[in-house]
Amino acid sequence: MHYAVGIAGLAVFLLSAWLPSTDRGAALQKSGRIVVLLGLQFLLGTVLLKTSAGTALVRGIRDGFDHILGYAAQGTAFVFGDLVKVGESPALFFSVMMPIVFVSVLIGILQHLRVLPLVIKAVGAVLSKVSGYGRVESFNAVAAVILGQSEVFISLRAILDRIPPQRMYTLAASAMSTVSASILGAYMQLIDARYVIAGIVLNLVGVFVVTSLINPYSVTPEEDRALLDADIADSRKHESFFEMLADYILVGFRVAITVAAMLIGFIALLAMVNGVFAALFHGTTFQDVIGRLFAPLAWLTGVPWDECAAAGRFMGTKLVSNEIVAMQQLRGDPDGLSQRSLAIVSTYLVSFANLASIAIISGALRGLSEKQGLLAARYGTRLLYAATLVSLLSATIVGLLF
Numbered sequence: 001m002h003y004a005v006g007i008a009g010l011a012v013f014l015l016s017a018w019l020p021s022t023d024r025g026a027a028l029q030k031s032g033r034i035v036v037l038l039g040l041q042f043l044l045g046t047v048l049l050k051t052s053a054g055t056a057l058v059r060g061i062r063d064g065f066d067h068i069l070g071y072a073a074q075g076t077a078f079v080f081g082d083l084v085k086v087g088e089s090p091a092l093f094f095s096v097m098m099p100i101v102f103v104s105v106l107i108g109i110l111q112h113l114r115v116l117p118l119v120i121k122a123v124g125a126v127l128s129k130v131s132g133y134g135r136v137e138s139f140n141a142v143a144a145v146i147l148g149q150s151e152v153f154i155s156l157r158a159i160l161d162r163i164p165p166q167r168m169y170t171l172a173a174s175a176m177s178t179v180s181a182s183i184l185g186a187y188m189q190l191i192d193a194r195y196v197i198a199g200i201v202l203n204l205v206g207v208f209v210v211t212s213l214i215n216p217y218s219v220t221p222e223e224d225r226a227l228l229d230a231d232i233a234d235s236r237k238h239e240s241f242f243e244m245l246a247d248y249i250l251v252g253f254r255v256a257i258t259v260a261a262m263l264i265g266f267i268a269l270l271a272m273v274n275g276v277f278a279a280l281f282h283g284t285t286f287q288d289v290i291g292r293l294f295a296p297l298a299w300l301t302g303v304p305w306d307e308c309a310a311a312g313r314f315m316g317t318k319l320v321s322n323e324i325v326a327m328q329q330l331r332g333d334p335d336g337l338s339q340r341s342l343a344i345v346s347t348y349l350v351s352f353a354n355l356a357s358i359a360i361i362s363g364a365l366r367g368l369s370e371k372q373g374l375l376a377a378r379y380g381t382r383l384l385y386a387a388t389l390v391s392l393l394s395a396t397i398v399g400l401l402f
Helices: 002-018 026-030 030-048 053-084 094-099 097-111 115-131 133-146 151-157 164-175 181-190 193-214 221-228 241-280 284-300 303-320 325-334 339-349 353-370 370-378 382-401
Strands: none
Touching: 002 026, 002 284, 002 382, 026 193, 026 353, 030 053, 030 115, 030 193, 030 284, 030 382, 053 094, 053 097, 053 181, 053 193, 094 097, 094 181, 094 241, 097 115, 097 181, 097 241, 097 339, 115 133, 115 164, 115 193, 133 151, 133 164, 133 181, 133 193, 133 221, 151 164, 151 353, 164 353, 164 370, 164 382, 181 193, 181 241, 181 325, 193 339, 193 382, 241 284, 241 325, 284 303, 284 339, 303 325, 303 339, 325 339, 353 370, 353 382, 370 382
């Protein structure tokens, strides 16, 4: 039964992307490419979740991050000492947020040694061939996974003003649909590593499925080359190795503090709103309400109906706060979700598709290009809509493969 529901869910989510399309006729012409991309998502999902090679890859990534977190813990313990532990368990701030600093340093080293640019170009070139999009869009999608939704635009700052609105929409949607490598370790401490990796990979492809429907356009090789041939400046190419280290350490620390501050603010706000709702509506909380609102969407992804209100609660929490708040609550109390429902919800949570991301992306762009920042702000709701559909598609595919 869940296979039929999942297939129907895919159809509903694809239709939901096509109906508000800027050009429905052009979107239909991309049907063949969309089928190929969906097939690639199922293939990648199958490899990651259903094969021994995929299991070994995920285990290797997870074990690698376990070692990284262990090294990060030594630096954290040296600075904070006995404050690190609260009772028997380490405090969330020290065990989940502080390792972001060390992961950021490793990203900086790989960037400085030109390893990451090579990876981005290689994977982006393959993705461009499969997706039919220009190399600018494909390179940006891969870079966003590594650098993050705001930092990725720095690499494009020399050409931002020359990027047309339709292409800018795709670039921003890619940034909102992905996550940053610097906080992968944090995610893996909150939810199963399998679904973290699956969510990242499926979203990387899925964003081109959704944008092909909601924002179709064609790019000629000449147009793509004109942008790529521009002098895309690297903001750190003049830095020495130790200048780079200091820069990335501070960037990582700012990200960690920002994530911690957002958790404090959003969880406190949710608690207050839940309390107000409970007082006004006889014990029914705000999260109970959004859980019921998201229940039909959860059902379409393959969650059994009797678990949909609980699953929808986590999905809605991610949208109105952020993914880490939802992951932390899912880890603390999964609310009776079955293993398949946990797989679906966990995959859905792996992206930056939330209300705060509209401000983050438009603000980052505005600091580099006033015109593109205003464009992203104007497209804000439409960007969030597309990124949410990307997450729903990925979650549905995992539900079908479970």
